[in-house]
Amino acid sequence: MKNTNKRKWLELIWVTKLLERYFNDSATEKEKHMVDRWTADNMEVPSTKSYEPDETTERIWQHIVTELHLKPQASKKKLFQLNLYAVAASVVLLVSATFMLMQHPDTSVIKAPVDSIVNSESIPAGTDKAILTLEDGTDVVLTDKTHYKTNAVESNGEKIVYNTSAVDDASASIQIKYNYLTVPRGGQYFVKLADGSQVWLNSESKLKFPTAFIAGKTREVELVYGEAYFDISPSRKHAGAAFKVNNQNQSVQVVGTEFNIKAYKEESKIYTTLVEGKVVVDSKDHHGKLIPNQKLTLDLLNNNVTINNVDVQSEISWRDGIFSFKGDTLKDIMKIISRWYDVDVQFENQNLENIRFNGVLAKNQDLKQILETIKNLSIIKSYHLHDKTLILK
Template sequence: MLIRMNEIFPISRLLIKKKLNVLNEHDRMQFKKFNEKYPFLKEVNVEDLLEEIEAYSDIDKEQAWKSIQNKYQNRKNKSRFVITRRSWFKYASAAIVVGIVTTFLFKKEIFQSKEEITPIIVNTNQDIIYPGTDKATLTLGDGSVVALEKGNDFETKSAHSDGQKIIYNHENKNTSKITYNYLTIPRGGQFYLRLSDGTQVWLNSESQLKYPVSFNEGETRVVELIYGEAYFDVSPSNENKGSRFKVLNKLQEVEVLGTEFNIKAYNDDFNIYTTLVEGEVAVTSGEQSKKLSPNHQTKLHLESHKITVHDVDAKSETSWRNGVFSFREKPLKDIMKVISRWYDVNVVFENKDLESITFKGVLGKNQDLETILETIKNLSIIKNYEIHGKQIILK
């Protein structure tokens, strides 16, 4: 039997916790169920799992595992095996608690399944809040609105969709009147779009993009990120008769020739962030203009209109596109903004001091919300939490 997709992270977490001998009673019950369901888990090599963490964490794996092995060796002469909070966090938290150890298992191709998922209920007294899905609404040039989601196929003369992505026909033509479509992603959603010039766009939850059904040949290709977050893989100009590509949003425009970059411009943020992954872009606002090279990010402050440039890890900043949230010393307030959009919930900080506590780690987007909250709780970032429908209270 193949492991179901949303069981990947819990299983990986339990495998490593078992290796460190820190399973609690609830963990043991879950682990027993997984072992009965998937007997081959006994053959998974935890050391190999840890070797795959490098792409997702700054943890020093070699030193971490040496420390772990030494502790196990010392068990021969001791009646108890103790992991202090300090060593736990330094050597194991990213691997054990955060759920970032599934790459090895993905490569073994043991986690691919299209079966319907029956969730494991962690606490029957609380609602299970599931992660977001591929869904959007498409507004056509005539004003009509189409719901795009799994199971709803849609087709026009210019585009077709299987409900989980929308592809526009590869054609650019000259016309005096350009027809625009709007793709709107709700909270708890994400969507993939391929424009008529071949440019690929991944839209994050709570986002809206305006774009032409087809571009005029030889003219600058222009789209507008009305709000939200989008990752662009732009079709190069040499494949589009030399035409440049621009993304407009609020107070700035981003011009490219052919590259990959991310724009984050949510309505409830005070800044617009543009992160370059590959190539080169120019970010312009008013009389200011900044050129970016890979792993650089501009921050445009919406009140002062000032643009600053910062070094970032572009892979981490854009990890949402690949099914994970990667946080590097981010305050919990900002992290919960991301979480709230993906799970379509409202987060209340009962203790306001929690808002500024920083977190470093990676969370899988396919986990249910309670698993995410348990992760944060196990790291002693919060003492407790409550789930009341769509409201999350952090204590």
């Protein structure tokens, strides 16, 4: 498949997830504005004319209703407004059954069924869950069934939001209190900081952050380990205060931007990808500036730094519920799988580790569905899944 087609797939999937957040009222203000702008600029319906969709558009609309959990009686005007993106929803129905294998330069696309049954235990996809550690050391377990609320913070089980008024309160105090949010394997979580900045935490990640910020002073948080996507509240809203994300091996200073940092404990490289805005990345011997669509890689083994242009949507697709692999080895893919499904992976055949893939898969699938997809491509002969241990043969 050509690169343009693969990119188109990722863009369609990204639009689908964006629309899902839009309808679920979980989209950021920037994302809401984006959808509103699209519909206003490109899809106005004259009030004097009734729009009647053709059979194909009507069928695709039903896919949207199913995938995005809309009410079936949604207006025809809304149908017209979204018909350019309807195909995105139908793509989601195919993602779980499509995997692109790359073993040769002439990469081909192979479609494989995912409904085969094997004699292994079921491992469901990860969920929204985390542990919030308060300033006094108390741990609060957050799950999709948990509701937690104090004067300064509230969690509904899917996200945790800090009271923005706490920013003003902090300006009168020198002492800053810190919380930790730890996301285990098999989990993900969203946090809105006291300054309005938003952070999405991937599986097996930990964030340290203040419960309030001092007006005019640099706002600092620490990604202790793991992966996080940041959407930073602009400095102009905070008396010019910059924002800094620290890690034991580097720091990223921003003014107001969106970026992704991947810094897992067991990996020897840290990846910083800029989506929009500008950032400065400082490490032991390097000072690098990024522009949008660039990724900085810090190799901890030799302290080397490289900067490359990348497909941003592929890099951040995890936030939108998508596994996106572009030339990744099966060994690296299984690291991602192990975090999301909370399993340990062993290779009985070591030669399997270096097989490379291009592909996209939905994260909401049962693990067996993903394993069957790989098995049906004849990449592995079989697998055994028992007591949180996955053996590939």
